[in-house]
Amino acid sequence: MRAPKAFDPRRLDVAAFAKAGGHLDGCTPLRDLRRLAEAVLDDPAAEVPWTLDGNWRQPAGDEPQWRVHLKAAVTVHMTCQRCLETAPLALSVDRRLRFVMDEREAEALDEASEDEDVLVLPSRLQVAQLLEDELILTLPIVPRHDLCPNPLPVAADLLPADVSDAAAAGESAASDDPPQANPFAALAALKTARKPG
Ligand SMILES: [Zn+2]
Structure with a gap:
């Protein structure tokens, strides 16, 4: 054989x-x-x-x-x-x-x-x-969670322009650096705390 x-x-x-x-x-x-x-x-x-x-x-x-x-x-x-x-x-x-x-x-x-x-x-x-x-x-054009762990329903409207721009331009920087605390998380926590009920 x-x-x-x-x-x-x-x-x-x-x-x-x-x-x-x-x-x-x-x-x-x-x-x-x-x-x-x-x-x-x-x-x-x-x-x-x-x-x-x-x-x-x-x-x-x-x-x-x-x-x-x-x-x-x-x-x-x-x-x-x-x-x-x-x-x-x-x-x-x-x-x-x-x-x-x-x-x-x-x-x-x-x-x-x-x-x-x-x-x-x-x-x-x-x-x-x-x-x-x-x-x-098969890579998504716009990567995102199916369900974001910390949803930010109206964040884009509330943020100062420079933060939004930095976020939009920050993708390549994010891939080189270890994950860092992001400014959105603090904002989300603040908004959650303010919600009545
Ligand atoms: Zn997400």
Whole structure:
């Protein structure tokens, strides 16, 4: 018996992987996914578990169809744009990709297909790069809690302009610095204390 072919996620032969019905899984440190790590708050211990499965079909009289199915999940942290506290955000990827030989065919099929992306078969695929691209696509444009722990119903109107501006511009600073007491929290406490009942 031959040993099953080992597939290298750093330079994956997608066609062979799909045809063999291959399976890969791993746990990639978030810090290795540079562009994603830079978009979220620093979390040196975070890891992204993922699986990649391949499958292949050869319809009669048609071109072979190579497919992979990528699944991954990770919780990252971003600054909530409503309350400016750190918000945990659960990202998950469940993406089916089909590969074809020809770029024009890929474009036409991709437009026609709703449930899978169609790409040109790469000579080698870096799974980590695909993983990172797909996770970045799931990042919210405006990160925020589903339910803010310290809601600030009318804060924006009450704040002096300079504080609002600092808050709006403060996102990059917040990602470099450890969490600090924020001026909104004190205001919230004050307003809560003032409420009758
Ligand atoms: Zn919030």
